[in-house]
Amino acid sequence: MPEGHTLHRLAAYFATAFGGAAVRASSPQGRFAEGAARVDGHVLTESEAHGKHLFLGFDSGEWLRVHLGLYGAWTFGGADGERHLGAPRVEGARRLDLERDGAGFVVPPAPAGAVRVRLVTASGWADLRGASACELVTGEGKRSVQERLGPDPLRPDADPDAAWRKVSLTRTSVAVLLMRQDVIAGVGNIYRAESLFRAGIDPLTPGRDLTRGRWEALWTDLGGLLRDGVRDGSIVTTRPGHRPDPGARPVPREDALYVCYRAGEPCRVCGVPVASRELAGRTLYWCPGCQG
DNA sequence: AATTTATGTCAAT
């Protein structure tokens, strides 16, 4: 699930569950041993997402930058049980009786699998696995990462015009542009396919052939979809009237999307089989009937 | 037990 909504959910969860707490940091797998040693003992003071990057700020002045890549995920444990945020994982809900050490820190279970980072506080723990990036950066380092990112519709400081300036000048297809994090940050393969379907836009339309109005509508719709994703913890883009059971909650997984992963199945709106093809190394899905 | 797949990105060609 690591598109932008997941990272913003993570940032919010870290702020709530770890904010203001002294943290014990380790790298059971070993690949982040040096960084963990520098975080160890410091207080988590800030938590922020920009696109698919998560930034955790510590009172040491350094930031932990994490990118989940294709299959990274955090697992959290505490009195409420265990839960996972990131790549698809089973959610567990049984309450746990927490054991604490002499200093009051929770004693988590022995790390299972390749845990790159483990953070432990007095109330819970967090394990990171499979991330494509996990590094400590200074404020300047954080800024330079963010300078290379386009506006994130989930951030209040986002400027849609900054994206439009790039989109409007290129003959690169809107399908490719939506995946470019320097154009718009946080959109992945699902939000790309679904937002273009909802807007009725042919994915291969060159950026410069879009009108400003159509781009702004796409931006606004993406913002709504992403915010829904943050709220619900899953991506649902179908409108109730396009689902077999409009009242079902939660929305069944198989009814949540219009075109993504539905190659060959009939379009929910016009019945034409959903098409798919490889584009820049990723699978693009669209409806040839609705997106012309 | 081995292979495939995944909501991502980068370097090399």
Next chain:
DNA sequence: TTGACCTAAATTT
């Protein structure tokens, strides 16, 4: 455009 990265779950042998 291709392979590498690197992990776990789902699927196939």
